[in-house]
Amino acid sequence: MDPTKYLEALVNANSKIIDQLYDKELPKVTRFVMQNNGGQQDAEDIFQKALLQLTTRYVAEPFEIKSSFEAYLFTVCKNLWRRELNSKKPRVTNATHLEPVYDPEDLALSAMEQKRWDLFKACFELLSENCKAVLQLFFNKVSYADIVSRLGYNSETVARQRVFKCKAKLTEFVKKDRSFKALREL
Template sequence: MQKSDYFIKGILESDEKVVAKIYNLFFPKVLSFVYRNNGQREDAEDVFQKALLQISARIKLRKLEVINTSFEAYLFTACKNLWRRELNKKQKRVTNDEVKELVSEESDMAYALLDQERWELFRDKLEQLSDNCKEVLNLFLKKVSYDQIVKKLGYTSETVARQRVFKCKAKLIEMIKADKRFRNLK
């Protein structure tokens, strides 16, 4: 049994030993991320718990069979997405002086699950691109300057690098839109 399967089975069966192991192994990284992004320990604990619930719900509802990355990477991505969502909600509450109705917990979880599925579709299609497109888009997404992309990949000019980024993005969008999951995630 792969480690991912071990953790998934433990979550599904509410195995206290496995859940405790998940906390011991993976919570420190999430805690560090939340601290670095204006959060407290309680925030990290909430996010971690929500991510585990989200994974559990996803497994039960959608029959999540294979995690293409490690369980740790999958869980961490879910936590990052949930924390960013929390930060965005807090920012909206602060920037809008009026009191707004808060989204229910169930609705919030549904949106978080949808975000996670969109992220997985994006990652799946990104992995299907050519190695050059993957490298170009990864540099672009990391906000590496076109000048640096030219030097790193040996292109002749920034115009060539821009065209390559454009073509790779277009191919990625085309692949995502062609996937049957896309219609359900719109």
Template structure:
């Protein structure tokens, strides 16, 4: 219900709810950006772009969020910031040239990233509960020793093998979906 409520508020440009979204989610986004070579202004820009891109996407098509809204927004912001870091890394600095950023291109890339994330989450949900748990811990960058402590496996080697098999199964599910080829081709 939370995701639908927030999406409707963004679509209606409900400033009081958008303020609540900001209060609930901005700190985590800011921490991520600060920890990844950014500053407070960068975090504000990314947060605003994310909300704008969600609004644009809602105008193009209605969609649902299967996870929490805060997690969805965090993912959108994280993808935007990583793309910005890649642009900065590849940018040649020349004070006499003004670079124009294509908002349409930026929005299109964000849309594709969201679609890829949705496909990933859907296919992750199709795995066994054991695989989902192991992969969630792995993707959260939890060390194998800590995963061992929270599971009933006998060794880190067994966990490594399990992660490998679960990642392989997830990859097969994703690549077997017709949407994968469409998303990959773009």
């Protein structure tokens, strides 16, 4: 389905599509959260918060999702959970009744994170296929020895140099982008 249709379904509270999202996407988010020091309730909270955030952002300023909606939603959930872990706020929950809390500052931070992530992805796509492969392995914490064997480099030194050059190229693309300065200052 077109990502915009999902966004419109959220705005219009289309329960059929929202239920499909919960059935299909919540298990993925739950796995991620549980693998990263969270529980089922945390995952449900993050998922609901992500849907609320996307809806609020789309109502305030319609935007286009260039990847699949599912991947975009998962990225939003990951960013929210990571920020939750970093903040280490004490949380009080009432298991019988959960109400979404509207926090404009939290939504603004999430929107900014998402714009930065979108800039990163767009600049990443400008890289050569080799650089994309090298950096994907590097970002996934694959060892240099494994990078050498997977990509056929001569040594770990060559792999390190390639990672360094590709990161430099990616940084160059990001800094040259016209939206970089505005995102950096916020």
